Amino acid sequence: MNIGQAASSSGISAKRIRYYEQIGLIGPAARSAAGYRTYSERDLNTLLFVRRSRQLGFAIAEISTLLSLWQDRNRSSEDVKQLALSHVARLRNKIEELQSIVTTLQDLADHCGGDARPDCPILAELQGSKS
C-alpha cells in the first residue's frame, strides 16, 4: 500500500505520516524500487493507534511512549495508567482555566449593551479601569 492509501485508510494525511516518520515517532517505511513508501497492515495498525492517541489529545512525545508500551509485552499497565492520568490532570487544569475565562467574559458581555454606543465594560476591563 502506498502512502496515499495509508493516509486515507488511517485518517492521517500523507504529510503527517512523513512527518511522523521524520521525527522518529514511527519507524521508516519500507520502500518500493522507485522509492515509494510502502505500508503493511501492521504499519496501518500503528498509524491508527497514533491517530486515536492524537484524538485523545496526547502529545507526540507521549504517543511515542504509548507506542513503546503498546509494543512491549512486558509492560506494566501501571505505566500506561499513570501516563493517562497525568494527561487527564493536565486537561482538567486546562478546562478549569478556560472555564474561568468563559465565566469572566460571558459576564462582561452580559453587561455590555451591544448597541451602537461605544460604552463597553469589556474594553473597560481590558483597559484595567478599576472603577
Add this chain to the structure above:
Amino acid sequence: MNIGQAASSSGISAKRIRYYEQIGLIGPAARSAAGYRTYSERDLNTLLFVRRSRQLGFAIAEISTLLSLWQDRNRSSEDVKQLALSHVARLRNKIEELQSIVTTLQDLADHCGGDARPDCPILAELQGSKS
C-alpha cells in the same frame, strides 16, 4: 522608559514586546538617540491592554481588532460584544471537546488495573479493538 522597565511594568517580556511591534500589533516604539526603544505611560497602557487580552485567551489577530476598537471613540459596543461572544463560543467548544476526552480517558483509566500486569483497556482502546 526603556524596554526592560516597560517589560517588568507590563508583565510582557521584552522579547514579546519586540515581537508584537514586529508583527504590527503595537505601533513602533519611539527611539532614543542611541536607538533604544522608549515607552510612555500611554504605551504602557497599551501593553497592559494587550496583556489582559492575552490572559483572556484572545488570539493576536483578535487583540489587534480589540485595540482598534479601544482606540476608536466612534466604536459600537456591539462589535466588541460580538467579538467577545464568538470567542466565548469557541472556548465553550474547546471545553466540551476536552471534557469529552477527560471522560473517556478517566473511564478507561478507572478500568485499568494499574499494576505490573500488561493488560490495559487504555491500550486496547487505542489499538481499536472493538471487543
Add this chain to the structure above:
DNA sequence: CTTGACCTTACCACCATGGGAAGGTGTAGG
C-alpha cells in the same frame, strides 16, 4: 577606564501541520 547592566538585531528552536514547487513514477487510453 573598566565593569556590569542594559539595549540592539539576527538567527535557531519548539510543536504540529499545511502549502507548494520541482521533479520522478505508474497507469490508462488514444
Add this chain to the structure above:
DNA sequence: CCTACACCTTCCCATGGTGGTAAGGTCAAG
C-alpha cells in the same frame, strides 16, 4: 508509443507565540 493524469519524492516556507543565544553597541557608576 505518447500523452495525460494521478501519485509519489524531497525541499523549503508559513503559521503562533515564545524562549534562547550570540555578537555587538550604550549607559551609568565607581
